[in-house]
Amino acid sequence: MLRVGIVAEGKSEWFVLEEMMRAIHPDIDFQRIRPDISATGSPYGxxxxxxxxxxxxxxxxxxMTGVKGKELDLLVIHADCSMAHNAGANRPCPPAVDTADALRDVVVRQWLRLxxxxxxxLVTHPSRSTDAWVVASLEPPYRRLASIECEDSVENELVARHLLRKKDGEVKxxxxxxxxxxxxxxxxxxxxxxxCTQAARFVEEFQAVLAVVQLERTPEL
Structure with a gap:
């Protein structure tokens, strides 16, 4: 059993990140840390x-190790690249990696102070949103796949296809x-x-951590 904690902007990001990891390694116990839907006044996003x-x-x-028997093997921290301008990390897109790298540096050095x-x-920054990963999987293919990581309103495609609905200007x-x-x-x-280059990056980095965990758990002969 792999134990993974997730700190994310919202609940929909939980679903995407969890399903991506579960497709690679089905035996996972997820701990949803943020958003904390039980805490009054706890900020979202x-x-x-x-x-x-x-x-x-x-x-x-x-x-990560404080609860005996429920230690976390991995902690995932998520923030979409769409918010990078709030942290002075926004860069021209394409390429998506420039903003993702700048935002990762902000998260590690300024937010975590490490x-x-x-x-x-594992710090992940979908570009420009996690919805891009979902839209990239649709059939028939999204007509602007070549620029999907540089679009701010990809989620509207899910509304246009009647997969989700919009209420009061917000996609539910x-x-x-x-x-x-x-x-x-x-x-x-x-x-x-x-x-989606940042989806590929997330998968690659998750697989790398998974390999290390599995190696450490392999008993020496």
Missing amino acids: WRGVKAWCQEFGGRLDTF AAQPPRV KPEGKYRPLAEQAAQRMSEVCAH
Whole structure:
């Protein structure tokens, strides 16, 4: 059993990240850390991620190993590239990697206040949103796949295809509607990674951590 904690902007990101990891390694126990839907006044979105990082950055080791028998093997920290301008990390797109790299540096050095990214912490920045990973898996293919990582309103494609609905100017993403879309993205992971460089990066880095964990658990002969 792999134990993975997730600090994300919102609940829909939980679904996508979980399904992507579960498609690679089915035996996972997820701990949804942020957003904290049980806490009154707890901030959502990137501000919630930032607040959590600032609170726990100096004691990540303790947080990940503090509960005996339920130690975390991996901690995933998520923030979409669409919020990068709020952190002075926005860069011209394409390429998507420039903003993702700049935002990762902000998260590690400024929010977590660490000199380097810990080996058991996976920081991911979908460009420009996690919805791009979902839209990249649709059939028939999204007509602007070549620029999907540089578009701010990809989620509107899900509304246009009547997969989700918009209310009061906001695209609603209830679990019953969004979870199947996340599952499809995971099932079509190769297509998603072919068009979304930051999805490919997430998959590669997750597989690398998974390999280390499995190696450490292999008994010596």
